[in-house]
Amino acid sequence: xxxxxxxxxxxxxxxxxxxxxxxxxxxxxxxxxxxxxxxxxxxxxxxxxxxxxxxxxxxxxxxxxxxxxxxxxxxxxxxxxxxxxxxxxxxxxx
Amino acid sequence: xxxxxxxxxxxxxxxxxxxxxxxxxxxxxxxxxxxxxxxxxxxxxxxxxxxxxxxxxxxxxxxxxxxxxxxxxxxxxxxxxxxxxxxxxxxxxxxxxxxxxxxxxxxxxxxxxxxxxxxxxxxxxxxxxxxxxxxxxxxxxxxxxxxxxxxxxxxxxxxxxxxxxxxxxxxxxxxxxxxxxxxxxxxxxxxxxxxxxxxxxxxxxxxxxxxxxxxxxxxxxxxxxxxxxxxxxxxxxxxxxxxxxxxxxxxxxxxxxxxxxxxxxxxxxxxxxxxxxxxxxxxxxxxxxxxxxxxxxxxxxxxxxxxxxxxxxxxxxxxxxxxxxxxxxxxxxxxxxxxxxxxxxxxxxxxxxxxxxxxxxxxxxxxxxxxxxxxxxxxxxxxxxxxxxxxxxxxxxxxxxxxxxxxxxxxxxxxxxxxxxxxxxxxxxxxxxxxxxxxxxxxxxxxxxxxxxxxxxxxxxx
Numbered sequence: 001x002x003x004x005x006x007x008x009x010x011x012x013x014x015x016x017x018x019x020x021x022x023x024x025x026x027x028x029x030x031x032x033x034x035x036x037x038x039x040x041x042x043x044x045x046x047x048x049x050x051x052x053x054x055x056x057x058x059x060x061x062x063x064x065x066x067x068x069x070x071x072x073x074x075x076x077x078x079x080x081x082x083x084x085x086x087x088x089x090x091x092x093x094x
Numbered sequence: 095x096x097x098x099x100x101x102x103x104x105x106x107x108x109x110x111x112x113x114x115x116x117x118x119x120x121x122x123x124x125x126x127x128x129x130x131x132x133x134x135x136x137x138x139x140x141x142x143x144x145x146x147x148x149x150x151x152x153x154x155x156x157x158x159x160x161x162x163x164x165x166x167x168x169x170x171x172x173x174x175x176x177x178x179x180x181x182x183x184x185x186x187x188x189x190x191x192x193x194x195x196x197x198x199x200x201x202x203x204x205x206x207x208x209x210x211x212x213x214x215x216x217x218x219x220x221x222x223x224x225x226x227x228x229x230x231x232x233x234x235x236x237x238x239x240x241x242x243x244x245x246x247x248x249x250x251x252x253x254x255x256x257x258x259x260x261x262x263x264x265x266x267x268x269x270x271x272x273x274x275x276x277x278x279x280x281x282x283x284x285x286x287x288x289x290x291x292x293x294x295x296x297x298x299x300x301x302x303x304x305x306x307x308x309x310x311x312x313x314x315x316x317x318x319x320x321x322x323x324x325x326x327x328x329x330x331x332x333x334x335x336x337x338x339x340x341x342x343x344x345x346x347x348x349x350x351x352x353x354x355x356x357x358x359x360x361x362x363x364x365x366x367x368x369x370x371x372x373x374x375x376x377x378x379x380x381x382x383x384x385x386x387x388x389x390x391x392x393x394x395x396x397x398x399x400x401x402x403x404x405x406x407x408x409x410x411x412x413x414x415x416x417x418x419x420x421x422x423x424x425x426x427x428x429x430x431x432x433x434x435x436x437x438x439x440x441x442x443x444x445x446x447x448x449x450x451x452x453x454x455x456x457x458x459x460x461x462x463x464x465x466x467x468x469x470x471x472x473x474x475x476x477x478x479x480x481x482x483x484x485x486x487x488x489x490x491x492x493x494x495x496x497x498x499x500x501x502x503x504x505x506x507x508x509x510x511x512x513x514x515x516x517x518x519x520x521x522x523x524x525x526x527x528x529x530x531x532x533x534x535x536x537x538x539x540x541x542x543x544x545x546x547x548x549x550x551x552x553x554x555x556x
Contacts, residue, residue, distance in 0.1 A: 004242065007240045026144070027142075028140075030239060034241075036243050037241045041224035041243075047482065047483040048477060048483035052222060053224030055227050055231060056228050056234075057230075058230075060518065062544075063480060
């Protein structure tokens with residue numbers, strides 16, 4: 001399958017966890033970008049019960065809000081990935 | 095402090111050039127920007143440690159370099175605050191800002207709002223499925239993160255951005271299944287003189303088409319999204335040719351197997367701060383919805399408040415840079431209590447540049463106008479307000495009942511627009527339905543951007 005990371009990355013890959021499973025990331029990457037590179041498009045469950053994921057990538061739409069290290073309403077597109085981070089799907093207002 | 099102090103919100107081409115111009119005229123400049131690096135949306139820079147490679151044309155790369163280099167010359171002599179949101183403006187002007195940890199009020203002598211635009215989606219059944227993103231969002235992912243969504247991508251929309259994004263994705267190695275434009279870009283050809291004035295940018299557009307042709311990516315004009323399908327994520331996008339009313343013409347449906355969709359149906363101006371400051375607005379469906387009214391130098395009706403760039407009406411990055419140079423200089427004069435010399439050489443240059451670009455942008459605008467009936471796929475049970483999960487039917491009913499003396503009534507009645515995005519998507523759709531063709535904008539209350547209570551409690555200006 002095409003896609004994923006292009007160009008060059010500084011440093012070595014590390015992992016964080018998304019709903020328990022390991023996701024690869026590099027320094028400088030947002031949580032959302034690492035998830036999309038891994039082919040994961042959904043990070044929250046809206047009030048109507050439907051799954052939602054990143055849309056605007058610039059911090060405006062808030063559709064990528066998820067739980068990061070226990071903190072709800074964190075935008076995946078605006079949060080830099082760190083080794084060992086625990087990211088979880090957010091259900092409802094968090 | 096206000097003597098000679100100019101505050102600027104937004105570090106895209108307009109804000110960066112306003113900072114340069116105001117600094118050169120002797121003002122003390124504070125530049126507020128939400129992003130960690132200067133550039134804004136179009137001149138977005140990669141995140142530290144990531145080199146995505148080059149997929150924009152040399153011309154655009156040079157224009158970006160010119161703006162960033164000009165800013166780099168003054169960056170350490172101004173008060174540049176990345177990672178900071180401007181969440182309120184009160185008369186004075188008094189600007190309220192916050193970052194992750196704290197908040198403060200600034201009382202500059204003049205304020206330049208260079209807040210740019212956000213993408214406008216076209217809601218259609220299934221548009222909330224994960225994997226359906228904005229085309230500019232895919233571009234931001236590419237430029238800033240060096241990431242291409244894995245799998246097949248379909249781009250849909252109007253105007254020049256979908257074609258540019260599709261070609262950049264192809265050049266970066268993505269699998270683009272096609273580009274579906276609601277309106278042909280040929281409308282631009284009716285303005286040959288204007289096109290000649292924008293010939294450098296036009297050539298880049300032709301190169302994008304060439305890239306798509308060589309890669310075998312179909313560019314389909316006149317097609318519109320009908321619905322997205324999939325379980326938990328998008329798997330198929332159905333397109334159709336519309337009838338005059340906007341309905342899918344019988345027998346024209348085409349289904350594309352996709353993993354991702356990038357859509358862009360124009361833009362909405364980020365005019366919240368200007369409206370809060372007291373600037374008058376007018377509604378312009380093509381150039382961004384509610385636009386602050388300003389004079390030729392960016393002055394609004396709010397004393398000391400200037401606007402520049404796409405946030406005052408979509409005309410592209412080059413025009414934004416020219417407007418920034420003008421508004422930055424005018425704001426510096428206002429803050430310093432000096433007369434503004436309209437005939438200064440750099441101002442005359444910027445005004446001439448703006449005039450040249452406006453003719454070209456008028457030709458582009460024709461391709462951005464939404465074709466009639468475009469909102470047909472909006473069904474009553476479809477979620478229109480994504481934040482609060484409000485169905486389109488509820489929003490339309492609230493509008494149709496005639497209790498919509500302003501959009502605030504619809505907001506109060508349905509909760510549409512009360513979520514963290516601030517109604518940018520769902521309430522912009524109201525005038526497009528023809529419920530009200532010239533609606534007053536929503537009243538903007540602080541915070542115009544979501545701010546944590548912790549940051550509000552930790553005041554740095556006391």
